[in-house]
Amino acid sequence: MGLLALGTPLEWSDAQKAADKVRQWGIEQLLSIWRRAKGKERDVLRWGDEVEYLVVAYDDKEHKVKLSLRQADILDALAKDEALQKQGGCVPELQHVARNGEPLPTFHPEFGRFMLEATPGKPWGIGFQDLLDVEPNMKWRRTIAKEHMEPNEFPITLTTFPRLGTIDEFITPYFPPSGERLRSQFLPDEIANPHIRFPTLAANIRARRGRKVEINVPIFEDENTIMPFQDPTIDYDLHKWPEDDDVRRGAAKENHIYMDAMAFGMGSCCLQITFQAKNIIEGRKLYDQLSPLGPILLALTAATPIYKGFLADTDVRWNQISRAVDDRTPEELGEKPLEKNRWRLPKSRYASNSTYISQDVRLRNEYMDPDLVVDENIKQRLMDEGMDDLLATHFAHLFIRDPIVIFGEDLKELDLSKTDHFENLQSTNWQHMRFKPPPPDNSIGWRVEFRPMEIQITDYENAAFSVFIVLITRAILSFDLNFYIPIPRTTDNMETAHARDAVLTERFYFRNDPLPSRPVRSMTNGHTSGTSTPANLLSRPPTPTGPVEDEYSLMTIDEIINGQTSPSENSSTPFPGLIPLVESYLNSMNVDVQTRCDLARYLDLIRKRANGTYWTAAKWIRQFVRGHSEYQGDSVVNEKVTYDLCKAVEEITRCEGRSTGEGVSGLGWEMFTEKKGMTRKRKGESACG
Numbered sequence: 001m002g003l004l005a006l007g008t009p010l011e012w013s014d015a016q017k018a019a020d021k022v023r024q025w026g027i028e029q030l031l032s033i034w035r036r037a038k039g040k041e042r043d044v045l046r047w048g049d050e051v052e053y054l055v056v057a058y059d060d061k062e063h064k065v066k067l068s069l070r071q072a073d074i075l076d077a078l079a080k081d082e083a084l085q086k087q088g089g090c091v092p093e094l095q096h097v098a099r100n101g102e103p104l105p106t107f108h109p110e111f112g113r114f115m116l117e118a119t120p121g122k123p124w125g126i127g128f129q130d131l132l133d134v135e136p137n138m139k140w141r142r143t144i145a146k147e148h149m150e151p152n153e154f155p156i157t158l159t160t161f162p163r164l165g166t167i168d169e170f171i172t173p174y175f176p177p178s179g180e181r182l183r184s185q186f187l188p189d190e191i192a193n194p195h196i197r198f199p200t201l202a203a204n205i206r207a208r209r210g211r212k213v214e215i216n217v218p219i220f221e222d223e224n225t226i227m228p229f230q231d232p233t234i235d236y237d238l239h240k241w242p243e244d245d246d247v248r249r250g251a252a253k254e255n256h257i258y259m260d261a262m263a264f265g266m267g268s269c270c271l272q273i274t275f276q277a278k279n280i281i282e283g284r285k286l287y288d289q290l291s292p293l294g295p296i297l298l299a300l301t302a303a304t305p306i307y308k309g310f311l312a313d314t315d316v317r318w319n320q321i322s323r324a325v326d327d328r329t330p331e332e333l334g335e336k337p338l339e340k341n342r343w344r345l346p347k348s349r350y351a352s353n354s355t356y357i358s359q360d361v362r363l364r365n366e367y368m369d370p371d372l373v374v375d376e377n378i379k380q381r382l383m384d385e386g387m388d389d390l391l392a393t394h395f396a397h398l399f400i401r402d403p404i405v406i407f408g409e410d411l412k413e414l415d416l417s418k419t420d421h422f423e424n425l426q427s428t429n430w431q432h433m434r435f436k437p438p439p440p441d442n443s444i445g446w447r448v449e450f451r452p453m454e455i456q457i458t459d460y461e462n463a464a465f466s467v468f469i470v471l472i473t474r475a476i477l478s479f480d481l482n483f484y485i486p487i488p489r490t491t492d493n494m495e496t497a498h499a500r501d502a503v504l505t506e507r508f509y510f511r512n513d514p515l516p517s518r519p520v521r522s523m524t525n526g527h528t529s530g531t532s533t534p535a536n537l538l539s540r541p542p543t544p545t546g547p548v549e550d551e552y553s554l555m556t557i558d559e560i561i562n563g564q565t566s567p568s569e570n571s572s573t574p575f576p577g578l579i580p581l582v583e584s585y586l587n588s589m590n591v592d593v594q595t596r597c598d599l600a601r602y603l604d605l606i607r608k609r610a611n612g613t614y615w616t617a618a619k620w621i622r623q624f625v626r627g628h629s630e631y632q633g634d635s636v637v638n639e640k641v642t643y644d645l646c647k648a649v650e651e652i653t654r655c656e657g658r659s660t661g662e663g664v665s666g667l668g669w670e671m672f673t674e675k676k677g678m679t680r681k682r683k684g685e686s687a688c689g
Contacts, residue, residue, distance in 0.1 A: 265324020
């Protein structure tokens with residue numbers, strides 16, 4: 001999360017009147033960036049990761065755990081730590097952070113007052129040592145955060161808190177629900193970061209759509225679950241706000257867990273990776289080629305089987321966040337005829353990608369989204385200034401949305417040295433990939449953000465997935481790989497990824513043959529460098545022909561990650577697998593044996609997660625709950641189960657499934673080892689102590 005602007009936010013009735021002005025000024029700021037930076041070149045790829053934590057507070061006497069709303073206090077403690085100040089500081093929002101020497105990790109506020117975001121103190125490079133430094137750095141971040149918390153607090157990396165929004169006290173300090181901003185039956189306004197941007201964002205989304213957000217997650221039907229299931233936490237007799245009528249009008253679906261506030265989505269934690277490309281050409285290529293991988297990595301990192309104290313029949317967070325910030329009106333949803341609004345919008349502003357942007361001759365019109373909505377006036381304005389059709393279409397699609405939070409002070413004068421109006425729209429289009437132009441005031445290049453992955457319980461797992469995605473980008477650029485499939489198929493895949501245990505039970509659309517039809521010449525010392533798009537190709541790739549449907553097939557995640565043993569029906573060769581492609585890239589780089597062994601640990605985790613040898617966090621959490629002595633087989637995750645689950649997660653964070661003693665299985669071993677009783681040792685360690 002970037003720096004948070006201060007000012008006087010407009011209520012929706014006033015913000016709506018200023019929306020066109022903000023859009024117009026945002027486009028002018030974008031064009032200013034475009035003119036200045038379209039030819040910008042960088043020497044090497046850099047990248048960074050973002051890890052988000054939930055801060056929980058234990059009551060060991062009562063065997064209860066709650067979310068701690070002490071985000072501001074923790075950040076303040078980090079900023080005031082004299083030892084950390086001498087090392088340069090680590091809270092950019094509260095202090096000047098120096099970048100000399102080996103910088104500290106940096107900590108940032110997030111939407112929920114129970115959340116922290118942590119990033120490395122400087123961008124990672126492409127060097128293999130940087131890849132191996134990620135895991136220790138993530139562990140360091142967690143250690144620093146924990147050292148500035150109360151003794152009973154801990155930063156866990158669960159996607160959501162299992163009992164967020166239950167009828168008991170799940171936060172500390174306690175605040176009652178149904179405040180003016182969220183107007184939620186289940187959550188207080190005080191659960192959100194108090195910076196004025198966040199409550200205004202929540203209130204204006206609600207005001208724009210004319211009702212509260214509606215989040216319905218299917219209940220997991222266990223042996224004693226009462227079906228049809230009616231969410232027992234809903235108060236149908238509440239009459240505090242006009243929006244309380246929502247549930248009486250059918251907002252809560254039968255057999256679903258019902259939630260009604262932005263915080264249920266934006267209070268989720270995730271793992272995000274941002275890449276700085278060599279130039280805009282490379283950035284556009286990465287944006288396109290990583291897009292079809294999004295649903296695959298979402299399913300592989302599945303970690304969200306509980307909502308509001310109930311087991312859900314889904315495993316990931318994505319759709320819940322999408323619904324939590326869905327500001328579409330009944331007209332835009334197609335529930336009413338268009339009168340006041342311009343378009344029907346098929347997706348929430350938090351959704352999977354709807355555009356490809358690379359000027360790649362392999363990009364066919366048939367891959368594009370036939371339902372794409374574009375502001376043609378904005379598109380023409382961009383093209384009049386020299387922006388090509390693909391990129392102009394991309395931004396004209398983003399700008400169909402209204403700006404939600406507008407500060408009155410920002411409407412006085414257009415400042416082309418800033419990007420505030422552009423970012424107002426850009427940063428509130430939460431797609432699974434984000435294409436990020438350079439900011440005006442520093443030397444950062446064109447960037448691509450990979451956003452779909454769920455946060456993992458351990459730093460080891462989060463490092464593994466971070467490193468894997470980086471290596472995939474290197475293979476894409478070195479071998480000129482082609483993962484294009486039609487955008488609607490990626491949209492389908494995002495839905496498929498939500499299925500319970502999708503990593504093993506579902507099939508996903510994926511391209512049959514990612515390899516170029518002509519060889520890629522060596523780039524450095526007989527080997528592809530992986531640091532830029534190949535420049536010395538023997539020839540341009542041929543323009544594809546033939547039916548698009550023949551280019552992709554339904555595959556299991558095991559086949560996508562590890563490769564097929566036989567080709568799909570409409571393919572002549574088996575899909576090689578993402579890990580074999582990464583290993584081919586590593587072979588081309590002549591990586592030393594020790595480094596290959598260290599990287600192999602991460603690839604092995606992903607390989608075995610894909611083939612089912614290792615469990616996803618979602619599967620492990622679900623089985624932990626169902627195997628708990630207090631679980632009644634009724635889909636209810638009570639306070640004691642939640643306490644024990646969070647304690648178990650804390651132990652897994654430290655031990656990573658390793659044994660606590662000879663012949664004793666470590667908690668969560670199913671996520672890290674092949675069979676019960678095995679001790680997964682790390683270099684220099686005997687067992688978890």
